[in-house]
Amino acid sequence: MDVIFDNFSLYRDGFLQTLRICALAVIGSLILGTVIAGFRVSPVPPLRWVGTSWVNVFRNCPLTVVLFFCAFGLPEIGVNGAYFWFGITGLVLYTSAFVCEAIRSGINSVPPGQAEAARAVGLTFGQSLSTVVLPQALRTVVPPLGSVLIAMIKNSAIVGAFGVGGDLFAVGDTLTSARGEAALPVLIGVVLGYLLITIPAGVLLGWLERKVAIAR
Amino acid sequence: MTASDTAPLMIRMEAVDKHFGQLHVLKDVNLQVPKGQVVVVLGPSGSGKSTLCRAINRLEPIDSGVIEIDGKPLPAEGKELARLRAEVGMVFQSFNLFAHKTIAENVLLAPVKVRKQPVAEARKTAMELLERVGIANQAQKYPAQLSGGQQQRAAIARALAMRPKVMLFDEPTSALDPEMVQEVLDVMTTLASEGMTMLVVTHEMGFARKAANRVIFMSDGEIVEDSAPDEFFTAPKSGRAKDFLGKILTH
Numbered sequence: 001m002d003v004i005f006d007n008f009s010l011y012r013d014g015f016l017q018t019l020r021i022c023a024l025a026v027i028g029s030l031i032l033g034t035v036i037a038g039f040r041v042s043p044v045p046p047l048r049w050v051g052t053s054w055v056n057v058f059r060n061c062p063l064t065v066v067l068f069f070c071a072f073g074l075p076e077i078g079v080n081g082a083y084f085w086f087g088i089t090g091l092v093l094y095t096s097a098f099v100c101e102a103i104r105s106g107i108n109s110v111p112p113g114q115a116e117a118a119r120a121v122g123l124t125f126g127q128s129l130s131t132v133v134l135p136q137a138l139r140t141v142v143p144p145l146g147s148v149l150i151a152m153i154k155n156s157a158i159v160g161a162f163g164v165g166g167d168l169f170a171v172g173d174t175l176t177s178a179r180g181e182a183a184l185p186v187l188i189g190v191v192l193g194y195l196l197i198t199i200p201a202g203v204l205l206g207w208l209e210r211k212v213a214i215a216r
Numbered sequence: 217m218t219a220s221d222t223a224p225l226m227i228r229m230e231a232v233d234k235h236f237g238q239l240h241v242l243k244d245v246n247l248q249v250p251k252g253q254v255v256v257v258l259g260p261s262g263s264g265k266s267t268l269c270r271a272i273n274r275l276e277p278i279d280s281g282v283i284e285i286d287g288k289p290l291p292a293e294g295k296e297l298a299r300l301r302a303e304v305g306m307v308f309q310s311f312n313l314f315a316h317k318t319i320a321e322n323v324l325l326a327p328v329k330v331r332k333q334p335v336a337e338a339r340k341t342a343m344e345l346l347e348r349v350g351i352a353n354q355a356q357k358y359p360a361q362l363s364g365g366q367q368q369r370a371a372i373a374r375a376l377a378m379r380p381k382v383m384l385f386d387e388p389t390s391a392l393d394p395e396m397v398q399e400v401l402d403v404m405t406t407l408a409s410e411g412m413t414m415l416v417v418t419h420e421m422g423f424a425r426k427a428a429n430r431v432i433f434m435s436d437g438e439i440v441e442d443s444a445p446d447e448f449f450t451a452p453k454s455g456r457a458k459d460f461l462g463k464i465l466t467h
Contacts, residue, residue, distance in 0.1 A: 111312075114312060121302065131325065
């Protein structure tokens with residue numbers, strides 16, 4: 001296990017890079033997923049159509065393919081930027097479809113009378129969604145959303161392989177392939193790094209679930 | 217009945233049709249409600265009376281026909297419709313108070329969000345309205361902590377907070393325990409006596425006799441009778457109304 005301690009700074013940088021990718025992708029996919037969920041329940045048919053297509057495309061494509069499109073397809077149509085941002089974009093697009101569906105299931109769990117009453121007092125669709133429906137959807141949304149986000153943290157390993165580099169998984173790759181270290185201890189270090197993110201994330205989600213549950 | 221014969225129209229429905237799939241729920245409905253009038257809509261279940269009520273603020277869109285509120289046709293979905301709904305109070309059978317907000321917050325939400333009133337001012341008005349419906353002491357509780365009758369009175373206060381031109385009641389007492397019906401009807405009767413234009417879908421015959429200017433009887437999606445309450449209860453013209461009254465007035 002000396003390999004972990006000998007390369008501690010490499011592991012630490014990889015951990016921080018993974019954390020950075022995840023934090024940005026969580027924020028991006030939560031915002032985008034919520035907007036798309038809003039589209040899917042909107043009274044305007046074209047918006048519903050966009051929302052449904054969005055989910056159908058990104059939920060049904062392998063993440064690797066989405067990332068290929070972002071990293072190699074976007075530059076071909078003239079979009080230039082760092083691989084880091086292409087990777088984040090791919091992960092956000094892919095995850096937003098799952099976030100959307102988790103939020104939509106929460107929206108559907110709110111009795112329709114709540115939205116009717118909100119509309120009846122003159123709230124617009126957006127106001128009714130943001131002040132009446134989504135706050136009540138939150139309590140049922142937290143567990144499925146947690147699963148989606150934890151899956152996303154793990155998917156960040158694939159993002160690292162698309163020229164982004166420097167993340168936890170890439171660290172493992174560097175140590176085993178380039179430096180010829182034994183795979184087992186190296187990978188244990190990588191696993192510990194991921195658990196250091198996902199387990200606290202799970203604890204945080206559990207706490208959040210209890211908190212929104214009593215907010216009635 | 218009242219001066220309402222010459223008053224301008226608050227609600228006008230002309231040739232309104234609506235289907236739920238194969239079911240023809242509203243058949244060529246024509247209805248005119250002048251300002252200040254209290255109209256009670258009666259009829260067997262499935263007769264379309266709730267749909268009629270909900271069509272007036274477009275909670276149910278109609279297939280064809282015209283609906284006007286205070287001389288303006290109902291706009292399609294969007295900001296215009298939201299503005300119109302703000303002027304039409306609605307009270308539901310199942311109260312539909314916002315479950316995650318206190319009673320006071322329920323009442324002040326729309327004035328703050330829609331009318332952009334300052335919170336302090338909206339809170340003051342909300343407390344006055346809750347006082348008026350007799351539940352000011354429940355203001356800080358959540359809906360689930362109140363009895364059905366109290367929740368429905370809160371829902372009436374919530375609708376009144378927008379100073380609506382007209383109030384729609386969709387079976388406001390049907391989900392209540394019997395001992396709580398009267399407290400809600402008392403609030404509605406007071407409202408009626410203050411000159412509010414009201415359209416009330418109900419099974420409360422006592423309220424219809426006492427507070428209504430006019431009774432509409434619906435059956436199978438049609439308006440079958442449209443008369444003064446006394447006339448309707450003592451001398452119904454149609455067979456369907458006689459049959460309906462025979463069933464509900466014998467017990």
